[in-house]
Amino acid sequence: MDQLSAMATFVRAVETGSLSAAARSLPSSLTSVSRQISALEKHFGTRLLLRTTRQLALTDDGRIFYERAKSILGEVREIEAALSRDRHQPSGRIRVSCPSLMGRLVIAPLLGEFLRRYPLLSVDLLLVDRAVDMVEEDIHLAIRVGRLRDSQLVARKLADLRMIVCASPAYLARRGVPQTPRDLAGHDCLVFSDAPGSAEWRFAESAKADRKIRISGRLWMNSLDALATAAKGGAGTVRVPSWQIDADIRAGNLQRILVAYEPAPTPLHLVFQPSRLASPKTRAFVDYLVERWRATDPFRADPAVAS
Incomplete structure (x- = not known):
C-alpha cells in the first residue's frame, strides 16, 4: 500500500x-x-x-x-x-496564529507590504488568545507570548513585552494609590480572561524571584481593548501590555502604578515546527517579520511613570 x-x-x-x-x-x-x-x-x-x-x-x-x-x-x-526549481519564488498559503490585540494592531498592518513583496503567497491570520495546536489546526507559524514549554518547536525571539498595572487618575484619587501588590486586595481589579474565576498577577518579589498575587476581579473581559477602556473610565486597576496603553499614559488618561514591583519582561517568540523550516513560504514570513521588527520595534516604548 x-x-x-x-x-x-x-x-x-x-x-x-x-x-x-x-x-x-x-x-x-x-x-x-x-x-x-x-x-x-x-x-x-x-x-x-x-x-x-x-x-x-x-x-x-x-x-x-x-x-x-x-x-x-x-x-x-x-x-x-x-x-523544486522555483524555490526562490515562495507560493501557496501560509497560516499564522497570533494573540488578537497584537494581531490587529501590530501584525495586520505589516501584511500589506509582505503580500506585495511575495505576490504568489496568501496569508490566513488567525487571531486567538490561546495556544493553538499547530499540528491539529494546520498552523505554519504562531506568535506566542511567554516562556516556551514545547521544546520541539523552533523559535525566533521577536521582542520583550512588559506587563504593567495602571488605573485612571480619578480612580486613584478616589480609592488611593496601591503601594504594594498586597494592597490590590482592597481595590477593584479588571481581569483579562475568557471566564470569571480565580486569577493571579505576577510581580517581582526580589531581583531574582517573582511572586503571584491572587486577584479577586469585579470585572472580567476577554478583550484587552475593552479592559483598557473600562480602566480609563475609572472602573479599577488593570494589568495590560505597556505598548498597548503607552499613548494613554502619556496623555494622562491612565497612571502607571506598582512600578517597583514590575516583573521582568516576557519574551515574544515566533514559533514553527522543525519540518516547516525547509518551506520557502515559512522562511519568507519569518525573515520578513524579523526584518520589520528590527527596523521598527513596536514594543520599544516604555510608558512614563506619572508623578
Whole structure:
C-alpha cells in the first residue's frame, strides 16, 4: 500500500463527503478509493470512517488520523516546493496564529507590504488568545507570548513585552494609590480572561524571584481593548501590555502604578515546527517579520511613570 496516496485519498473522501465524490475528484475508481481506505483501516487496526448510503462520518480515531494526515500531506507539499526549481519564488498559503490585540494592531498592518513583496503567497491570520495546536489546526507559524514549554518547536525571539498595572487618575484619587501588590486586595481589579474565576498577577518579589498575587476581579473581559477602556473610565486597576496603553499614559488618561514591583519582561517568540523550516513560504514570513521588527520595534516604548 502506498500510504501517502492512501492518506490523500482518505482526506479527499472526508472533505468531499463521500467515496464516490472523492473518486470523481481525484480522479479514480470507486473501487480503488474504497480499497485504499480499507487498507488504511486494516493497517492501523481501527475503523476510521462510518459509511452510510448518504454520507461519511469520522470515528474518533478517524478524526485524529484526518488531522494528522492533512498536516503530513501539507509538509510533503512544502518539501516538494523547497526542492523544486522555483524555490526562490515562495507560493501557496501560509497560516499564522497570533494573540488578537497584537494581531490587529501590530501584525495586520505589516501584511500589506509582505503580500506585495511575495505576490504568489496568501496569508490566513488567525487571531486567538490561546495556544493553538499547530499540528491539529494546520498552523505554519504562531506568535506566542511567554516562556516556551514545547521544546520541539523552533523559535525566533521577536521582542520583550512588559506587563504593567495602571488605573485612571480619578480612580486613584478616589480609592488611593496601591503601594504594594498586597494592597490590590482592597481595590477593584479588571481581569483579562475568557471566564470569571480565580486569577493571579505576577510581580517581582526580589531581583531574582517573582511572586503571584491572587486577584479577586469585579470585572472580567476577554478583550484587552475593552479592559483598557473600562480602566480609563475609572472602573479599577488593570494589568495590560505597556505598548498597548503607552499613548494613554502619556496623555494622562491612565497612571502607571506598582512600578517597583514590575516583573521582568516576557519574551515574544515566533514559533514553527522543525519540518516547516525547509518551506520557502515559512522562511519568507519569518525573515520578513524579523526584518520589520528590527527596523521598527513596536514594543520599544516604555510608558512614563506619572508623578
